[in-house]
Amino acid sequence: MKKISFIVYTFIIYPLFVFSFAQQQYDAKIDELLSKMTLDEKIGQLVQIVGVDKDEENLIREGKVGSILIGIRGAKESNRIQKIAVEETRLGIPLLFANDIIHGYNTIFPIPLAEASSWNPTLVRKACEIAAFEAASAGTHWTYAPMVDIARDPRWGRIMEGAGEDPYLGSVMAAARVKGFQGDDLKDKTKIAACAKHYVAYGGAEGGRDYNTVDISDRTLRSVYLPPFYAAVKSGAASIMSAFNDLNGIPASANYYTLTQILRNEWEWDGVVISDYNSIGELVNHRFAKDKKEAALKSFTAGVDIDMVGDTIDGNVYSPNLKNLVEEGLITEEQINKSVRNVLRMKFKLGLFENPYIDTEYFKKNVPSQKYKDSVALQLARESIVLLKNENNLLPLKKEIKSIAVIGPLADSPNDMLGSWSAAGKPEDAVTVVEGIRNLLGEKIKVNYAKGCGINDSDTSGFEEAVKIVKQSDAVVFVAGESREMIGEAASKTNLNLPGVQEKLIKKIYEVCYAAHSTNQAFSQSAIPLVVVLMNGRPLTINWISENIPAIVEAWYLGNQAGNAVAQVLFGEFNPSGKLPVTFPRSTGQIPIYYYQKSTGRPAVDDEKYTSRYIDSPSTPLYPFGFGLSYTTFNYSDIRVDKPNISANDSLYVFVDVANMGNVDGEEVVQLYVQDEFASVTLPVKELKGFQKIKLKAGEKRTVSFRITSDMLSFLNAELKKVVEPGRFYVMIGGNSADLISTSFEVIQ
Ligand code: BGC
16 A cells, blocks of 8 residues: 555656646746846747848847748857857847757658658657757757647658657657657757647548648538647647648638637646747638738637747738737737746746856766767658568578569669658758668679669650669669658659659660560569658559569668668668558559548448449559558467457457578567447548567467557547447457457457
8 A cells, every 4th residue: 555655646646746836836927027128028039030141130139020030050159149149138048059959960760651651659759869969059049839730631742750650659649759859858958849749630642732721521620630739749749730721611720619619628738839930821722811910819819829920021920010900909918828828838948047158168078979869760760661672582582592683763773772851961961772781792793883773854865774684683683762852841742653764774674684575574583672661741643663573672762871781671681661651542543541430321342333433443442551560470369359248448469470481580560450339420441559669580379468448449420429339349350450360358348
């Protein structure tokens, strides 16, 4: 009993006490500061500027700036600017310096979509810790990450910035990233504040067109798009960014329902809401506000605390308008105080009042070794790789081969390895596939490299050279894909085929590799093995490659260690274990296609008319969500539950035996999906509710268990109330969303 009281006190009561004491401490300090601030100074805290020139330095001196989108300037420069705020303003309130640290600061990790393919939140958290350290040491307090938008449309270029299509995987990754950036205490000098973005449903843009309209039901909003934000908030995210898009008729940056009712009233969150870049000013373009003044009124009263780009020609929304709005009685000073409180609280939490400057000595002394940073970057890059196809075990390539042709516009392009948003990352620190193979095999192998063609042009003059080196080599690796500029913000596409003449060249090389082997050509003795490695930030439509090329490796943009990771996978130093966080369509016409579909009244049967299918395409995707191969195979058997039925608020265990059937060790992501057989509203055919990444030695078999809680069985009923309804539930487990074994149990009243 004593022990329990000790535990309760130590782990629950004491932390709560310390927490509320800290909160109260902040409240008192904030009140004191507020009582001294003029209205102009208060509004200044709600204004963010981009970069700093001489005029803006004066604005800082006048107390008219609260934060800066600082860019890559380094500690010295941020300390210089901070000094203006701390020493030359009336109240000495420190500035917040923000940046987009999306997948690394100096050390560039895989893009977030790739990281999600690792299904390894622990490793993702470590990467964010390193990013936070590096960014903090260079003068950043605040990152505009994680991007937690669910994205089910690969035409949308920003799909690369998030964790893909699924709300559960998205929530796990959101929590890992927030924890990685922020740790448990923002006062820690090596941590930075996170910002979950873009609130909300930005990824649901019509037709995948960036910045476009989103019109979704409240059910979809709450079941699909909000959960990762909720996970971020529950992990302590210090801030949230309101999105550019219109959401059900009300722009997300002026949406009282999402910004105040849900975020503040339902979730009881007291962080900072910042607009996206001029998203308040753009209310005029939405034709939702007649001018910037009305835009300021609408965003502010809906719940946006800070106006990003608040004092530039483009933005210019809060800074010139909030004061007038107060004076005209359209908003109250108390409302302003509330937002200022949020901003000041964040500054207190970050410890900026005690330590406004970057302590460069501290960072120098405590810097993690390059070796450690490289090892995390390499491990995450390796785990992010998804093996899409490996016919007749063509991979791994034998280390004994004497020569290899490495071809393609992405085979030796360090800049592209960094992907979109690369902060202070440098191309010269990024390893390409050509370099990676040399690093791995050195003199033992002759690497014949030819670019062959550009990423996105029609020039075929390099084909000849490529074909020539293929003929001189024992194996061929073609590195194909998109350039880093073809993904990310404002990079929506209608055509997801490989750009330019890349596929044409792949076809030519395929003919050379397998010439004169009409039957079972790919595996004839005299054929030259051909592997396609893809580098891209979105699913591409690769039907021909998928049908014809025997081995395909999805490498995304893997950051600094890209080439080393790819080489290690190609030659079997590392057994791939990544799984797709997003469905690969066969064609753009299939989009949106995702595993979390409804049954419909006429479930698709491909050769049956009057079912929910296409007449010119199979209804299945090219590669399903959760899919990814290994150099071994895993067998799932004997799925069972520990109880045949439970009551609605009870839980049960499901067990499954997973066996490594091959002769190499491997890792498998064991995925758990649930289906509620019949419900009072229509629900998806299956929903991911858990996963475990396990290592199995060659031949090893293990029982994996999951606890099924009532939360996992719940859904929003017609009144949007979270309920668990009695009836049968199917539990499905397997290595991808389309290949599962199942059992069931009943929830009884
Ligand atoms: C993007 C945000 C980003 C901001 C600041 C905007 O265009 O949508 O994601 O954080 O710019 O760079």
